[in-house]
Amino acid sequence: MGPRNPTISDVAERAGVSVPTVSRVLTGAARVSPQKRELVEAAIAELNFRPSSAARALVSRKSRTIAVIAGNTSRYGYAETIRGVEIAARAEGYTVMIIVVESADEDEVDRAVSVVLTQTLAGVVVLKFDPPGVAALKQIPAALPVVALSGTRETGVRQAVLDEAAAAEELTDYLLGLGHRTVHHVRVPPSRRVDGRTTGWKRALTTAGAPVPPVHDATWDPKSGIAIGRDLAADPSVTAVFCGNDEIAMGVMRGISEAGLRVPQDISVAGFDDHPLAELWSPPLTTVEQDFSGLGGRGFQLLLEGVDGTGDRRYSSERPRLILRDSTAPPSPVRG
Amino acid sequence: MGPRNPTISDVAERAGVSVPTVSRVLTGAARVSPQKRELVEAAIAELNFRPSSAARALVSRKSRTIAVIAGNTSRYGYAETIRGVEIAARAEGYTVMIIVVESADEDEVDRAVSVVLTQTLAGVVVLKFDPPGVAALKQIPAALPVVALSGTRETGVRQAVLDEAAAAEELTDYLLGLGHRTVHHVRVPPSRRVDGRTTGWKRALTTAGAPVPPVHDATWDPKSGIAIGRDLAADPSVTAVFCGNDEIAMGVMRGISEAGLRVPQDISVAGFDDHPLAELWSPPLTTVEQDFSGLGGRGFQLLLEGVDGTGDRRYSSERPRLILRDSTAPPSPVRG
DNA sequence: GTGAAAGCGCTAACAA
DNA sequence: TTGTTAGCGCTTTCAC
Numbered sequence: 001m002g003p004r005n006p007t008i009s010d011v012a013e014r015a016g017v018s019v020p021t022v023s024r025v026l027t028g029a030a031r032v033s034p035q036k037r038e039l040v041e042a043a044i045a046e047l048n049f050r051p052s053s054a055a056r057a058l059v060s061r062k063s064r065t066i067a068v069i070a071g072n073t074s075r076y077g078y079a080e081t082i083r084g085v086e087i088a089a090r091a092e093g094y095t096v097m098i099i100v101v102e103s104a105d106e107d108e109v110d111r112a113v114s115v116v117l118t119q120t121l122a123g124v125v126v127l128k129f130d131p132p133g134v135a136a137l138k139q140i141p142a143a144l145p146v147v148a149l150s151g152t153r154e155t156g157v158r159q160a161v162l163d164e165a166a167a168a169e170e171l172t173d174y175l176l177g178l179g180h181r182t183v184h185h186v187r188v189p190p191s192r193r194v195d196g197r198t199t200g201w202k203r204a205l206t207t208a209g210a211p212v213p214p215v216h217d218a219t220w221d222p223k224s225g226i227a228i229g230r231d232l233a234a235d236p237s238v239t240a241v242f243c244g245n246d247e248i249a250m251g252v253m254r255g256i257s258e259a260g261l262r263v264p265q266d267i268s269v270a271g272f273d274d275h276p277l278a279e280l281w282s283p284p285l286t287t288v289e290q291d292f293s294g295l296g297g298r299g300f301q302l303l304l305e306g307v308d309g310t311g312d313r314r315y316s317s318e319r320p321r322l323i324l325r326d327s328t329a330p331p332s333p334v335r336g
Numbered sequence: 337m338g339p340r341n342p343t344i345s346d347v348a349e350r351a352g353v354s355v356p357t358v359s360r361v362l363t364g365a366a367r368v369s370p371q372k373r374e375l376v377e378a379a380i381a382e383l384n385f386r387p388s389s390a391a392r393a394l395v396s397r398k399s400r401t402i403a404v405i406a407g408n409t410s411r412y413g414y415a416e417t418i419r420g421v422e423i424a425a426r427a428e429g430y431t432v433m434i435i436v437v438e439s440a441d442e443d444e445v446d447r448a449v450s451v452v453l454t455q456t457l458a459g460v461v462v463l464k465f466d467p468p469g470v471a472a473l474k475q476i477p478a479a480l481p482v483v484a485l486s487g488t489r490e491t492g493v494r495q496a497v498l499d500e501a502a503a504a505e506e507l508t509d510y511l512l513g514l515g516h517r518t519v520h521h522v523r524v525p526p527s528r529r530v531d532g533r534t535t536g537w538k539r540a541l542t543t544a545g546a547p548v549p550p551v552h553d554a555t556w557d558p559k560s561g562i563a564i565g566r567d568l569a570a571d572p573s574v575t576a577v578f579c580g581n582d583e584i585a586m587g588v589m590r591g592i593s594e595a596g597l598r599v600p601q602d603i604s605v606a607g608f609d610d611h612p613l614a615e616l617w618s619p620p621l622t623t624v625e626q627d628f629s630g631l632g633g634r635g636f637q638l639l640l641e642g643v644d645g646t647g648d649r650r651y652s653s654e655r656p657r658l659i660l661r662d663s664t665a666p667p668s669p670v671r672g
Numbered sequence: 673g674t675g676a677a678a679g680c681g682c683t684a685a686c687a688a
Numbered sequence: 689t690t691g692t693t694a695g696c697g698c699t700t701t702c703a704c
Contacts (some may be wrong), residue, residue, distance in 0.1 A: 005453070007681055018691050031442050033689060050453040054393035063390075065433075073422065074415035083410045084438055095451055098399075100422055113593055117341070119387040189695045222616055250616050257618070263675035264682055277613055280558055280586050282593070343697055354675045359699055369673060391697035395680045 006047040014328040015043035026051055057120035066303065067097045067116055067124045067328055070133035075220065076247070077292050080128060084296025085125050094122065104135040113139045119227060123303045125296075127147060128159075130191050145306040149299045152196040153317070158306055160299040160316040164272075167288045167320040168200025171270055172242055173208070174322065179330045180268065182210040186218050186228055186252055190243035197244050197272055218335055220246040229255020233269065239267055239331040240256060246271035246278045246287055253281075253327070264329035283326035290320045342383040345483035351379035362387055381609055387524040402639065403433045403460045406478075407468035411556065412583070412611055413628050417485060420632025421461050422636060428640060430458065449475045459639045461485060461632075462494075466527050481642040485635045488532040489653065493641055496635040496652040500608075503538025503624045503656035508578055509544070512660065515666045516576040516604065518546040522588055523552050524565055524580030533580050533608055558583035565591020568603065575603055576665040581650055582607035582614045582623055589617075589663070600665035610659055619662035625657045 008026075012019045017036050024030045025040040025106035032040070042206070044248065057063040068085055086096045097119065101112045114137065116124060123145035126137045133150075142145050148157050152165035158300065159187045185201050192282045205212045215232050216231070218224045225243065229252035232238045243249035249271030253263050263283060271278060298316045305313060342361075348355045353372050361376040368376070393399040406422055408414045433455065437448045449472065452460060455540045459481035462473045469486075473493065478483050484493050487500035495647045511519045541548045552567070555558045558625070561579065564635045565588035568574045572631060574652065580584035585607030589599050599605050599619060607614060610625035634652045 003376075008683095009681080020679090020683075020692085027683075029472060029683080031689065036690085052394065052681055053454045053458065054390045054399075054456045055696090057390040057696095058388065058394055058698085059681080059683045063694075073417075074412075074419040076410075079410035079415045082434075086409065086434060095433060095435070097431060098418075099431070100426065114386055119391045119431070120388065120390045132400065188561075206369055206697090247613065250613060253682075254616050254618070257515060265504070276558060277583065277586060280590050282590070282618060290695065344699095345697080355697090356676085356699075357674065360674090363699075365699080367673065372673085391680090392699075393680095394682085395699045396699080397680075467700055 007047045008049070009048055011040065011043045014047065015039040018320075023073035035291050036239050051121045054131065055289070061120065063120045063122050064093055065095045065119065066122050066300070067099050067119065067131065068127065069099045069101060069112060069116070069124060069136045071101055071102060071126040071130040073098060077245075077273060077290065078130065080292035081127060081296040081299075084293030085300050086296075087155075087293065088297040088300035092300075097121075101132040101136045102310045104131040108132070109135045109139055111142075112136055116140065116144070123147070123307050125303060127297050128154075128188065128191060134191055145303055147299045147303040148307065149295055150191065152191075152199070153315070154192075158302055158314045160295055161292050161304055161318070162292075162295050163317050164196030164290075165200035165203070165289075167322065168197040168242070168272070169204040170200075170322055171272075171286075171288055172201045172204035175242065175270065175320075175326070175328060176204065176208050176210060178240070178328065181237075181331070182213060182242045183242050183332050184216070184232060184238050186225065186241060186243045186248055188218055188248055189220060197242075201242055214330050218244065218248045218251070222251040225249065225251020225253075226255040226258070228252055229257075231260050233261045234257065240328070241267060241269045243269065243271050246273045246275035246285055249283060249285060249287070249327075250277075250291060259282055261329050266332050268328040268331070278323075279325065281327075286328040287323050288320045288322050288327045291318065294318065338583065341388075342385045344385070345579020346377065346383055346386065347385050350383065358523060382580075390672050397456065399456045399458050400429055401431045401433055401455065402458050402636070403435050403455065404463065405435045405437060405452070405460060405472045406446060406463040407437055407466040409434060409436060413609060413626065414465065417463060417632040417635075418627035420629030421636050422461045422632075423629065423644065424633040424636035428636075433457075437472045438470040440467040444468070445471045445475055447561060448472055449477075452476065452480070458552050459483070459643050461635050461639055462492075464527060465523065470527055481639055482643065483635045483639040484630055488527075488535070489651070490528075494638055494650045495633055497654070498626050498628075498631050500532030500606075500626075500654055501536035501539070501660065503626075504533040504578070504589035504608070505540040506536075506658055507608075507622075507624055508537045510660070511531065511576045511578065511604060511664060512540065512544050513605065513663055513666065514576070514604070517573075517667070518549060518550070518566060519576045519578050520549050521586055522552045522561065522577060522579040524554055524584055525556060531580075533578075537578055539564075550587050553657070554587070556583045558587040561585065561589075564588055564590040565593075568570040569593065569595035569597045576664070577605045579605065579607050582609050582611035582621055585621060585623070585663075586613075586617060600663050602668050604664040604667070607662050613663065617663075621662045622664040623659050625654045625659050626655065630654065 128148040128150040148159040154201040225248040278285040464484040464486040483494040561584040607623040614621040
């Protein structure tokens with residue numbers, strides 16, 4: 001096994017003080033004389049002592065660890081959001097635990113919530129982007145500080161939001177303003193019956209008195225956009241398409257070009273998220289910039305305020321920004 | 337505050353047994369009579385009791401939490417590797433803590449190692465893809481079970497590897513076999529002085545007796561490939577380019593097309609990683625499939641074997657697979 | 673198979 | 689300002 005880690009009593013002994021005095025130096029909970037403080041600090045450095053967070057959590061019922069509950073960790077929006085949470089947490093001396101909930105199944109959600117209950121946590125950030133996130137959020141005990149992160153304000157919990165509906169509406173308006181009779185929509189898997197992107201799209205069409213065509217459903221796999229793109233290209237009334245994210249838009253564009261049509265000359269295609277590759281795509285993608293890492297950061301701040309009672313905000317919203325590039329243009333005179 | 341969480345003594349009282357008996361049911365450490373077991377299980381369910389992992393960690397000096405130390409969490413290879421670790425860990429009932437080390441600065445690495453020492457961990461997985469990862473790995477105390485994940489076998493620690501050098505060599509050989517006189521290389525930020533991709537590329541050229549042109553250095557930002565692509569296009573002797581990852585390859589291809597040349601007719605471009613969008617790109621990218629999530633999973637398994645003494649493997653390697661698509665072709669007769 | 677007793681490493685409450 | 693005492697919630701001896 002080797003020599004065990006030094007404990008607080010090793011430090012106390014070496015510094016010639018009592019254990020609580022070492023604790024006071026560690027936590028800053030009470031004043032300690034400069035002389036003793038120095039002795040303690042020297043002992044800590046010599047022994048390379050690190051306080052056990054398990055012991056601390058046990059006795060103080062507090063911890064500097066938060067959990068992020070997410071349905072996924074590696075897709076762009078998720079990964080960036082988690083990164084934003086982690087950066088903000090790290091800046092405040094907090095550590096992040098990842099809890100993945102792959103489905104909204106009761107067993108799966110229970111398991112995740114069990115982990116949360118087992119751990120001593122300062123709080124929980126839930127990525128409410130999908131059904132697993134929504135289901136997990138519901139099961140978190142009310143006693144635990146929680147912040148939900150999502151694209152639409154929905155529940156009573158503290159939450160940070162990217163106002164997707166407003167951005168989707170703006171993007172759809174822009175396409176209509178270009179002269180398109182209507183805008184078709186390819187939806188990514190929604191978190192509930194509706195999602196903000198679809199809502200904003202529909203609102204823009206309705207407001208403008210434009211027809212609302214049936215929604216096309218894609219999976220998270222960008223390739224699922226290819227067949228949809230081909231279908232869209234086969235319908236001569238289609239001149240503009242708004243896709244639920246950039247990756248699907250890329251798939252759709254590939255399908256359109258496989259069908260022999262060009263973007264944007266024959267069909268305009270817009271995405272959502274401003275994926276790092278959106279600008280590099282040919283043609284560069286018109287899209288909506290979502291500050292996911294900012295969302296994560298705001299979410300963590302909101303959580304902290306909830307934990308220490310600072311601030312009374314329960315809600316933080318931000319409007320994603322339209323990014324106009326070359327994948328959208330006025331409609332072709334021959335189509336439509 | 338509300339009512340505090342139920343403890344093991346609440347369960348014991350309710351079930352009419354002693355605390356250690358509840359503990360035995362929880363851990364399975366010793367046999368308990370069926371009757372008592374049933375009583376205990378009923379009490380646990382009624383109270384919705386979850387054992388405190390802090391208390392467990394404190395007394396048993398064990399835990400079911402591992403830490404993943406990484407220089408980044410959201411770039412494709414990192415995110416997928418972490419996802420692989422998490423999936424494998426979850427399957428075995430382990431929870432994952434994320435520790436990000438943004439630079440190899442002493443302070444930054446110290447902070448990360450401090451977190452590791454503070455926590456009671458079953459073990460640590462280090463993503464040794466970059467200098468922060470390399471630096472962090474060095475500082476981890478020997479007493480803690482550790483597995484390193486990387487693209488090149490290097491140190492004495494337990495490690496899971498994707499043999500990048502072998503794959504890069506195979507890819508370069510393929511390009512030479514197509515008739516290219518040599519292959520140029522755009523390198524992504526390496527983990528040390530050398531990285532496997534560059535090593536394999538150089539080995540293939542040397543073995544074939546082909547000239548070894550100077551390496552072009554890109555950043556992690558795909559856009560950094562654009563200027564490099566333009567430069568490469570300006571040099572008429574360039575007919576084939578091997579890029580350190582797919583995103584850089586996409587940037588390079590954009591630079592080449594901005595210079596008025598075509599891929600693969602004028603210049604062949606190959607990437608590395610098989611990014612989800614590589615297949616959708618125009619033209620679809622020739623690349624090397626890296627099973628990052630598999631790497632993460634193998635890494636976790638190796639760690640577990642180290643923790644419980646099962647298995648004596650200290651090393652797990654896998655050869656990434658060449659994916660031939662349309663961005664590579666024989667050299668143009670007019671260039672080169 | 674079961675319970676009583678001890679104690680993990682730390683912080684909180686109280687006295688001095 | 690400092691030390692003494694108690695105890696967080698659990699597992700681990702050790703008797704029985």
